[in-house]
Amino acid sequence: MLSMLPQVLIDGLTLGFMYAVVALGYTMVYGILEFINFAHGEIFMVGAFVGTEVLLITDSLGALEGMNPFVAFFITLIISMAITGLLGITIERIAYRPLRNAPRLVPLISAIGVSFLLQDLVRFTEAIARNAFILNGPQLFTGKFDIGFAQIPSKSIVIIVIAIAMMICLSLFIGKSKWGIAMRAVSQDQSTASLMTINVDKVIMLTFLIGSSLGGATGVLFAQNYGSIDPFIGFILGMKAFTAAVLGGIGNIKGAMFGGVVIGLIESLAGAYMGQLTNGAFGAEYKDVIAFSILILVLLFKPEGLFGEAVKEKV
Incomplete structure (x- = not known):
């Protein structure tokens, strides 16, 4: 058991940083609008398919063979982030903005509907284009680094470094930039922020743009890590990322990480x-039970999360 531990920790960190980046999308939207964007997991899934399709098309044209893997990876990452960012803006504009003043259950139902819609659209598109909806994309990083007590796949290093870089950039953007300050102001009080000449609609749109772009980028990382993707990968991973956001304190950026x-x-x-x-008696398939048991325990005993603050309602 001890001999396996270093490899298990490396795999756990790789998976954990992917959860962390997806969790940021949930916590950003909740911090601004106070509702859970359950379509975020499917945006992650779309990012995985976009990235895989870009690599497959590039490979079919013969351009991937002589290309530096890091160049191919970053081009794929940028394309996926751009498309999923625009998708997030579109979803916000069509499915959420008209329901902004509706009861909280209404946009939640809308988010679930968007989630199923994206799943079916990807299945339909891939069935027409490739007569299948399970894709096995090219792997850009196949080497391993032997450090004596463990072998670290090069793709794990790339995933961890990229995930950490995205989280640091987001923290700096929210903490230092003008738009980041505006996002924090809107999360505190939309009405007061609008009186201070902050364009609330633009801030919300930017929130969806950033959160969806990060989700799409994580989809590319996921596809590189596991190789095979399908339209249903967003549901379970999205739920676990949501669990991570709740554990850290929904609405808290560092808590989500x-x-x-x-x-x-x-x-x-x-x-x-x-x-x-x-x-x-219990096999590896019960790991999902552990993750969701944590969600139940957090909601029971510390619903504000580890880094969240209990909100007191004034009467």
Whole structure:
């Protein structure tokens, strides 16, 4: 068990940082509008398909063979982020903005409808284009680094570095930039922010743009890590990223990052050791149960999350 531990931790960190970046999309939208964008997992899925299609088309044209893998990866990443960012803006404009003053349950139902719509659109498009909706894309990073006690796949290093870079850039943007300050002001009080000449609609649109772009980028990272994707990958991963956001404190950027890493590590450890610790009574398939059990426990005992603050309602 101890000999496996370094490899399990590496896999857990790789998965955890992907959860963390997707969780940022949930927590950003909740911080501004106070509702859960359940279509965010499907935006992640669209990003994975866009990235994989870009690589497949590039490979079919013969351009991928002589291209530097890092160049191909960053081009794919930028294209996926651009398309999913525009998709996020479109969803906000069509499905959420008209319902902004409606009861909170209404935009939630709309988000679930958008989620199913994106799933079916991807299935329909891939069925027409490739007569299948499960894609196996080219792997750009196939090497491994042997550090003695573990072998680190080069794709894991790339995923972790890119995820950390995106989280740092987002933190700096929100903490230092003019638009970041405006986003924090809108999250505190939309009415007061509008009186201070802040364009609330533009801030909300920017929030969806950034959150969806990060989700699309994580889809590319996921496709590179696992190779095979399908239209349903966004549901489970989206729910676990939402769990990570709740664990850290929904609406708290740093909490979402921390929660994602914790959920990834716990899931990886459970998948590796559950069978051994229970003498085969529970296998690796129960790792999902562990993740969602954490969500239930957090909601029961600390619903504001580890880094969140309890909100007191004035009567």
